[in-house]
Structure formats: C-alpha cells, structure tokens
Amino acid sequence: MVIDAEGFMYKCWMDIGNRALSVGNIKSNTLGNEALLYQYMLYEPVKDEVCSQCKYLPVCLGGCPHERLQGKKGCTTLKETVQDYMEYLPEVMEQNRS
Numbered sequence: 001m002v003i004d005a006e007g008f009m010y011k012c013w014m015d016i017g018n019r020a021l022s023v024g025n026i027k028s029n030t031l032g033n034e035a036l037l038y039q040y041m042l043y044e045p046v047k048d049e050v051c052s053q054c055k056y057l058p059v060c061l062g063g064c065p066h067e068r069l070q071g072k073k074g075c076t077t078l079k080e081t082v083q084d085y086m087e088y089l090p091e092v093m094e095q096n097r098s
C-alpha cells in the first residue's frame with residue numbers, strides 16, 4: 001500500500017497521482033476504488049493457464065499485479081537470471097568461505 005501526502009491510498013506506486021485508482025483515504029477514513037482493490041487482492045495465479053504450469057509460481061506469486069491489470073504478464077526477472085545465478089553461486093560460496 002502506498003499513501004500520498006493527502007492520505008490517498010494506492011495498491012501500487014504506479015497508480016499514485018491518479019485518484020480514480022485510489023483505493024481509499026486514510027485521513028477521511030473512506031474507501032475509494034473497491035473494485036480495483038479486489039482486482040489487486042483476489043488474483044489466483046494457480047487458476048491462470050500459464051502460471052499454473054510455471055515452475056516459478058511459488059516464488060513469483062503470479063508476477064507483478066500492476067502489469068497483470070494492464071493485460072501483461074509481469075514475470076519475475078528470476079526467470080531470465082536463475083541459470084546464471086546457479087552457475088555463479090558455487091564461486092560466490094567459495095569466496096565467502098575464504
């Protein structure tokens with residue numbers, strides 16, 4: 001949750017400044033865009049055809065929610081870097097031992 005200077009709350013920093021995307025106001029104790037709040041909160045990646053088959057699902061939790069709401073897949077960057085990381089890991093561990 002991100003809160004702006006006027007107390008408007010947003011589920012993502014990408015939404016700040018667009019009051020239509022505010023999910024409430026902490027100063028006035030009022031709700032805002034409840035439908036958007038539920039869209040952010042109730043996504044179940046295990047029901048997504050692609051994510052449910054993806055080995056990164058336990059780690060990425062279905063990717064970036066903001067990207068998903070834009071109709072994109074916000075896959076974790078780990079997907080592109082894990083191979084390099086795993087190859088480099090033994091070297092890093094050896095350096096830390098010495």
Ligand code: SF4
Nearest residue numbers: 051054060062063075
């Ligand atoms: S890496 Fe991409 S496809 Fe895999 S679970 Fe995450 S969002 Fe879904």
